[in-house]
Amino acid sequence: MTVNGTRYDRDVEPRTLLVHFLREELGLTGTHVGCDTSYCGACTVIVDGRSVKSCTYLAVAADGADVRTVEGVAVDGTLHPVQEGFWERHGLQCGFCTPGMIMSSVALLEQNPAPGEGEIRHAIEGNLCRCTGYHNIVRAVEYAAAKMRGEEPPAPDWEVPS
Amino acid sequence: MSTTSVLGGVVRRKEDPALIRGEGLYVDDIKLPGELAAAFVRSPFAHARISSIDVSAAIAMDGVHAVYTADDVRHLGPVLAQVAVGTLRPPLADGAVHHIGEAVAMVVADDRYIAQDAVDAIFVDYDPLPAVVDLKAAAADEIQAHEGVSNVLLAWSGQDWWPGVTDELPDAKPAIEEAKARDDTVTVSLEMVNQRLIPTAIEPRAVLANWHAGYGSFELWSSTQIPHALAGAIAKIFGLPSNKVRVVAPEVGGGFGLKLNIYPDEILCCFASKELGRPVRWTETRREAPASSIQGRGWVGTATIVGTRDGRILGYELDAICDMGAYSQNFTVAIPLLGLFVAPGQYDIPTAYTLTCVVTNTPTTDAYRGAGRPEAAYYLERIIDRYAREIGMDPAEVRKKNFWQPDQFPATTAVGLTMDSGNYAANLDALLEKVDYEGLKARRDAARAEGRLVGIGLSSYVEVCGFGPSALAGLGFSWSEYGQPAAFNGSGVVRVNPDGSCTVIIGTGPSGQGHETTWAQIVSDQLGIELDQIEVLHGDTAESPFGVGTFGSRSLAVDGTATYEASARVKDKAAAIAAHLLEAAPEDIRFADGGAHVAGSPDKTVSWPEIATSAYQPHTLPDGMEGGLESTAVFSPGNATWPFGSHLALVEVDPDTGNVEILEYWAMDDCGNVVNPMIVDGQIHGGIAQGIGQAMFEAAIYDDDGNLLSSSLMDYPIPTAADLPSFRLDRTTTPTDVNPLGVKGIGEAGTIGSAQTIVNAVVDALAPLGVEHVDMPLRPRNVWQAINGARG
Numbered sequence: 039m040t041v042n043g044t045r046y047d048r049d050v051e052p053r054t055l056l057v058h059f060l061r062e063e064l065g066l067t068g069t070h071v072g073c074d075t076s077y078c079g080a081c082t083v084i085v086d087g088r089s090v091k092s093c094t095y096l097a098v099a100a101d102g103a104d105v106r107t108v109e110g111v112a113v114d115g116t117l118h119p120v121q122e123g124f125w126e127r128h129g130l131q132c133g134f135c136t137p138g139m140i141m142s143s144v145a146l147l148e149q150n151p152a153p154g155e156g157e158i159r160h161a162i163e164g165n166l167c168r169c170t171g172y173h174n175i176v177r178a179v180e181y182a183a184a185k186m187r188g189e190e191p192p193a194p195d196w197e198v199p200s
Numbered sequence: 201m202s203t204t205s206v207l208g209g210v211v212r213r214k215e216d217p218a219l220i221r222g223e224g225l226y227v228d229d230i231k232l233p234g235e236l237a238a239a240f241v242r243s244p245f246a247h248a249r250i251s252s253i254d255v256s257a258a259i260a261m262d263g264v265h266a267v268y269t270a271d272d273v274r275h276l277g278p279v280l281a282q283v284a285v286g287t288l289r290p291p292l293a294d295g296a297v298h299h300i301g302e303a304v305a306m307v308v309a310d311d312r313y314i315a316q317d318a319v320d321a322i323f324v325d326y327d328p329l330p331a332v333v334d335l336k337a338a339a340a341d342e343i344q345a346h347e348g349v350s351n352v353l354l355a356w357s358g359q360d361w362w363p364g365v366t367d368e369l370p371d372a373k374p375a376i377e378e379a380k381a382r383d384d385t386v387t388v389s390l391e392m393v394n395q396r397l398i399p400t401a402i403e404p405r406a407v408l409a410n411w412h413a414g415y416g417s418f419e420l421w422s423s424t425q426i427p428h429a430l431a432g433a434i435a436k437i438f439g440l441p442s443n444k445v446r447v448v449a450p451e452v453g454g455g456f457g458l459k460l461n462i463y464p465d466e467i468l469c470c471f472a473s474k475e476l477g478r479p480v481r482w483t484e485t486r487r488e489a490p491a492s493s494i495q496g497r498g499w500v501g502t503a504t505i506v507g508t509r510d511g512r513i514l515g516y517e518l519d520a521i522c523d524m525g526a527y528s529q530n531f532t533v534a535i536p537l538l539g540l541f542v543a544p545g546q547y548d549i550p551t552a553y554t555l556t557c558v559v560t561n562t563p564t565t566d567a568y569r570g571a572g573r574p575e576a577a578y579y580l581e582r583i584i585d586r587y588a589r590e591i592g593m594d595p596a597e598v599r600k601k602n603f604w605q606p607d608q609f610p611a612t613t614a615v616g617l618t619m620d621s622g623n624y625a626a627n628l629d630a631l632l633e634k635v636d637y638e639g640l641k642a643r644r645d646a647a648r649a650e651g652r653l654v655g656i657g658l659s660s661y662v663e664v665c666g667f668g669p670s671a672l673a674g675l676g677f678s679w680s681e682y683g684q685p686a687a688f689n690g691s692g693v694v695r696v697n698p699d700g701s702c703t704v705i706i707g708t709g710p711s712g713q714g715h716e717t718t719w720a721q722i723v724s725d726q727l728g729i730e731l732d733q734i735e736v737l738h739g740d741t742a743e744s745p746f747g748v749g750t751f752g753s754r755s756l757a758v759d760g761t762a763t764y765e766a767s768a769r770v771k772d773k774a775a776a777i778a779a780h781l782l783e784a785a786p787e788d789i790r791f792a793d794g795g796a797h798v799a800g801s802p803d804k805t806v807s808w809p810e811i812a813t814s815a816y817q818p819h820t821l822p823d824g825m826e827g828g829l830e831s832t833a834v835f836s837p838g839n840a841t842w843p844f845g846s847h848l849a850l851v852e853v854d855p856d857t858g859n860v861e862i863l864e865y866w867a868m869d870d871c872g873n874v875v876n877p878m879i880v881d882g883q884i885h886g887g888i889a890q891g892i893g894q895a896m897f898e899a900a901i902y903d904d905d906g907n908l909l910s911s912s913l914m915d916y917p918i919p920t921a922a923d924l925p926s927f928r929l930d931r932t933t934t935p936t937d938v939n940p941l942g943v944k945g946i947g948e949a950g951t952i953g954s955a956q957t958i959v960n961a962v963v964d965a966l967a968p969l970g971v972e973h974v975d976m977p978l979r980p981r982n983v984w985q986a987i988n989g990a991r992g
């Protein structure tokens with residue numbers, strides 16, 4: 039498979055999960071594990087353009103696929119607008135859900151460049167965050183969406199009285 | 201809200217660049233050569249004797265290095281607790297199990313797959329006993345959760361709960377009874393459940409222990425909020441000086457109190473590593489987390505108010521049974537005590553209370569975000585709403601009528617504690633103005649007229665945090681069980697390095713709260729060193745000064761203050777050095793723009809690298825001055841801090857499904873001075889989300905046999921992005937004089953203010969139907985039943 043643009047050829051046990059392959063075989067520990075029921079989304083990566091939960095995806099199923107993880111979204115050291123949005127709008131606290139959130143958001147914005155708040159909330163519904171209450175994650179995605187459309191992002195909350 | 205000053209201004213977090221690139225290192229991301237994996241055999245019964253354990257098949261498996269049971273680890277003693285009241289937890293169940301999921305045996309194997317296979321090959325014979333789950337049954341004490349031991353641990357009650365401090369309190373009971381007997385008063389009561397919760401940090405706990413036989417020392421990585429306490433505990437258990445135990449809490453993926461305990465797995469991984477001479481790792485699975493970590497809340501109680509018909513409260517009573525679970529862990533019995541601290545809330549009202557701590561055959565309860573204070577706020581603010589409705593008065597008016605007034609501070613409350621500062625009516629008024637309360641009520645009434653179920657909920661709260669005075673640690677318990685100082689001090693080291701950069705090392709560490717950024721702002725504000733030249737280190741007991749940890753919204757008020765004081769001392773010394781270099785008087789030295797200059801002569805400057813270089817070359821210093829540019833400060837506050845606020849929600853209930861929609865949520869919090877408004881708002885957002893989680897979704901549900909029916913994230917639904925609205929925040933600012941920064945703490949406030957705000961709103965929406973109360977969580981089914989029950 040190709041991971042973040044690099045081709046890897048490996049023999050894996052049939053029961054190896056994609057998340058374990060990424061973390062243990064390739065040392066890409068940015069993809070996290072937060073549950074065992076495919077529920078939390080901490081393990082979200084993008085496979086052939088679609089966000090998937092890599093804890094319930096066998097590594098062999100990604101044979102020949104194009105896999106992107108959080109380590110691969112910045113280009114030549116320049117943050118992806120979604121990463122920038124999370125930083126600029128305080129979209130993370132402990133950071134554990136963040137890689138998965140970022141990947142779901144990247145996948146969303148590749149399909150829908152101008153999502154409304156409801157669409158953003160729906161798109162990240164499968165990614166649990168216990169720290170932020172999602173408020174600033176939504177702001178982060180709005181920031182990124184504007185940036186990717188070449189527009190000025192909405193002003194941060196702390197500059198506009200609510 | 202935004203300012204350009206470093207202190208009080210928004211700056212992007214220093215923590216984030218690594219985390220958004222996936223480069224943050226959590227315990228599970230750290231690998232050691234030769235490490236082994238641990239897994240646990242867990243009890244399928246809530247209460248049973250263990251008649252035999254057969255490990256022979258497991259130990260014979262390829263790749264299995266050891267299987268341990270109670271016989272192997274009994275000598276380690278129980279898991280240490282700071283408040284050691286009640287039965288402490290054995291590292292592995294010893295003769296009997298007392299809750300579902302209790303660890304009975306530990307397997308150590310080459311990897312976790314083999315370890316899990318070996319767990320399945322261990323056969324334990326249980327002899328089941330009746331389980332105590334229901335709190336009233338536990339209090340009745342007819343069946344014991346631990347055979348032959350009373351379920352009732354203690355009751356926080358009466359005038360002398362803090363011997364020597366509060367025994368002078370007047371007994372509120374007689375006056376309350378007298379008020380009830382008067383015929384011009386109203387008495388309202390509600391029995392309510394504040395249900396058990398599973399804290400659910402998204403990062404499960406993880407442990408990696410490594411014994412170095414040659415050095416006679418442990419290294420232990422753990423996802424913990426209390427690295428120093430953990431190091432002290434491990435040292436004590438293994439008979440080592442604490443400097444032979446290095447605990448590292450790297451990135452911690454959320455804490456919320458659940459990582460504020462010493463856990464058996466931490467002790468057992470150390471034990472196994474020492475036995476086997478290899479590093480040993482354990483990573484909690486989500487499914488075992490409800491039993492392998494602590495849970496929170498779990499009260500059943502009755503709140504009563506007696507008051508006049510014009511809204512003057514003459515007495516408040518809280519009588520609750522509080523679930524401790526099966527064992528006492530770190531603070532277990534002290535959690536209701538924290539609730540008692542704030543039982544009278546923002547009100548100057550006679551208060552009587554009995555909080556009975558009982559043992560049940562369920563996993564241990566301990567601190568979960570808010571820890572006792574959300575429970576207390578819930579009972580009080582629910583019954584005030586009930587009282588307001590009974591006398592037909594606006595709930596905001598009732599609250600205002602009973603608030604402490606600003607000129608009464610410092611105010612000694614009905615439970616005998618003194619609150620630092622408060623301006624409650626102004627805070628509530630600011631909220632009501634912000635939401636256009638009258639307009640909102642008109643909107644609600646118009647919707648009602650159309651037959652819609654729309655409600656407004658309001659709650660005020662006061663929090664006690666920033667622990668705190670050392671004396672609080674001397675409540676008469678064995679607080680020194682860790683072999684640690686029985687105190688709640690904070691500490692910070694500020695060092696200007698020879699190149700002019702600055703290293704700050706703190707005794708407390710973040711699990712998402714942004715300590716690195718906030719502390720850098722404090723130091724930068726003092727020294728005028730750029731934020732990107734300041735590095736904040738934490739979480740490694742080998743390098744950081746002793747600190748008690750991150751909990752009780754205490755880090756900024758206590759350890760932050762220590763860092764502020766350390767930087768003030770560094771600044772004084774730097775001023776003396778700069779004065780020497782510039783041939784000026786120290787009092788004329790000003791710091792700005794990366795260096796120092798002489799007041800009135802902006803061109804007479806010396807840079808931080810020049811000052812620092814001189815500091816490390818003692819021959820260039822003023823006569824007699826010691827070299828170096830570093831200070832360590834320890835801060836011990838004279839009081840806790842008392843943040844407060846008011847929250848308001850507008851909800852709509854679907855009469856056909858019982859579904860609750862939050863239309864608007866506003867919060868007006870007051871945590872004193874604010875260092876970084878962006879971070880403070882983020883803390884409030886997260887706190888509110890957890891309070892709404894309790895109000896609407898979450899419940900740890902046990903059947904009569906003590907089986908947990910909600911052990912996965914599917915059955916224990918924490919809020920998703922689609923469940924919550926955007927929040928509308930603002931603040932008032934009432935500084936404290938407990939610390940020189942004037943800061944109070946904000947980690948838990950959102951949680952303390954929110955659950956009852958939602959329930960009050962839903963009950964208001966259902967009030968036209970005659971509904972007086974619905975217990976949490978307000979899942980559609982529960983609300984639907986309340987609607988249909990009321991409709992008959």
Ligand code: FES
Pocket residue numbers: 070071072073074075076077078079080081082091092093094
């Ligand atoms: S780890 Fe939770 S969904 Fe994959």
Ligand code: FES
Pocket residue numbers: 129130131132133134135136166167168169170402453454712
């Ligand atoms: S930032 Fe901690 S779980 Fe989302």
